[in-house]
Amino acid sequence: MEPNMGRAVLLNSKQDVDINGKLFMPNLVYFSREKSKTTPHHFKAGALNALLRVSGIMTNAPIILTLDCDMYSNDPSTLERVLCYLSDKFRKPNCGYVQFPQRFHGLNKADIYASEHKRLFLANPSGMDGLFGPSYVGTGCFFHRRVFFGGPSAYIEPEIPALSPSNIVDKPINSEQTLNLAHHVSGCNCENKTNWGSKMGFRYGSLVEDYYSGFRLQCEGWHSIFCNPSRPAFLGDVPINLIDVLSQNKRWSIGLLEVGFSKFSPLTFGIRAMGILMGQSYAHYAFWPVWFFPITTYAILPSLALLNAIPIFPEVYEPWFFLYIFLFIGAYGQDCLDFILYEGTFVRWWSDQRMWLIRGLSSYLFGSIEYISNCLGVPSHGFNVTSKVMDDDQSKRYDQGIFEFGVSSPLFVPLIIAAILNLVAFLGGILHIFKERSLDNFFIQILIAGFGVLNSLPLYEAMVLRSDKGRIPIKTTITSTTLTGVLYAISYFILKT
Structure with missing residues (x-):
């Protein structure tokens, strides 16, 4: 087989069993799709579509589960719950998928990187x-195969009849005909001039x-169900260093803006297709990265004005002061209450709001910049998968609630600038x-600066007090400090002239 061709490891569920000789193994164990330098892969969606077609040729099972590679089943009764939902045509006749919340094991006590994402999940x-039901979050989701072939009343026939969701597979998965067809549909050229990725899959x-x-899918008329049992259906790993968290959020920011400012924007297309409430629900996600503007403004501008002795907020005895x-x-009281009502703790809420500010100054900011540069035709970095590899020293520091920096990255620079400005x-x-x-x-300016200082304590520790490999590199600290001085000099020149 050529180096870039797709590969698969197959077992026969009617013959192959586990090492104890009791449990039958699944038919398809591993699949790697074909690669090409000239054909775009569409990242994870392309891989999912290839898996969707290959599974259709081999079994064409009516129910499909998508899981991240680091997640595992935590409840054997999960499938029974799903079948009860998907077989109940009276509750939601157009139910296309059942979404379980993404849950994690191994979170430290404070969840310092806010990996729970209680609002999102x-x-x-x-x-x-x-x-209409919850959005699809990429893992822990059971689909009807039918949903990938058009809306409930707008079925789209696939170009290859064997991929039809109503097709019955009557040949063994290891038969020559099945393997040849599976190899064909996994190819990167299989989607050329087809509906895959635009109207199907x-x-x-x-x-x-x-x-x-x-x-x-929901714009096409499919509904979904949110299933949140007391025992998590699936559990997964979390990133244990800050650069992975921020890189993942930067990728999300770019993707969300790609949808928010496209012809399928939730504010236009979504509201017309689903109504104003569902459209606004999706728009809430799509424009998340725009928060970089107010967060960055409040992290820097009040402190610069304070350093230049220029008041920008109402005085203590003015009526507008009490409004602020x-x-x-x-706002923070309601946010804390919402978090705790979903079985959170105050300590984890503090980590959550701190990471929201950190994401605004780094992931949202750089994600927005990269999205704009992409729109202008300026090349940017490709897709990066979040690392979940557990290094012993990193794991130990994570368990102790210590932030992991360790590498030089532009994502850290705005954080350090804001931390230094607020402290001074x-x-x-x-x-x-x-x-x-x-x-x-x-x-108010002192209050905002003090709040910034409290949220920046892990940064001060990583810059000055720590000597382990997870500290902020000296080069990054010096660069950020220099830029802080330049920023203050510019503000002094502007505000004093």
Whole structure:
């Protein structure tokens, strides 16, 4: 077989059993699709479509499960739940898939990287379940094969009749005819001039193929069900260093913006197809990265103004001051309450809001920049899979709740700049209080800087106090400190002239 051709490891479920000689093994154990330098692979969606076609040729089973490679089944009764949902035509007659929340094992006590994503995996799907159903999150999801071939009343016949969801496979998986056809449909040229990726299968056009595919399926009329049993159906690993977390979120940001500003935007196409509530639900995800603008503004501008002794917020005794305090306490209080109501803890909520700020200054910012550069035709980095490899030293630090940096990355630079600015501004504001004996003019700016300092404690520790391999590299610290000085000099020149 040629080096770039697809490969598969096959077992016969009617003959092959496990090492104990009791349990039959599955038919298809491993599959690697064909690669080509000239044909785009559409990343994960392309691999899923290849698997969808190969499984259709070999078994054409009506139910399909998608799982990330690091996840495993944690509840043997999961399939019974799914069959009850999918076979009930009265509850949701157009039910296309059942989505389980993504859950993880091995989280440290504080969940320092906010890997639970309670809003994404629990709170928001619960609300959407009262409408058309939750979005597809890429793993822990059971599909009707039929949903990948057009809407409930708009069936699309595949170019190869054997791939029809109604086709009955009557040949063994190891027969020559089956293997030849499976090899053909796994090829990277099989989709040329077909509906695959546009009207059939998992959809192309976004790095977040799960979000986009689920959105398009629901726009076509399919509904979904959110199933959240007390015992997690599936468990997976979490990234244990910050660069992997931020890189993953940057990729999500690019993909979400690709959908948000496309002709299939949830604000236009989605609202017309599903109504304003479902459209807004998907738009909430699509425009997540836009949060980089207010987060970056509040992380830097108030501190720069404070360092230049320029008040930009109302004084303590002005009526508008109480509005700012009310909005701050109300927003964070509601966010904390929502988090705890979904079986969270205060410590993990603090990590969650801190990571939201960190993502805004790094992943959302760089993701938005890369999306804009892609739109302008400027080449960018390709798809990167998040590493889940467990290094012993990293694992130990993660279990202790210590942030893992370890490498030089531009993603860290805005974080360090904001941390230094907020610290210097906060200390300068405290000195101003003792000197002027007044909080009137700069109270809100000092409050914002102090809040930034509290959230930046892991950064200060990694820059100054730590000597392990997970600390922030000195080169990154020096670069960021220099840029902070340049930023202050520019602000001084602008604000004082």
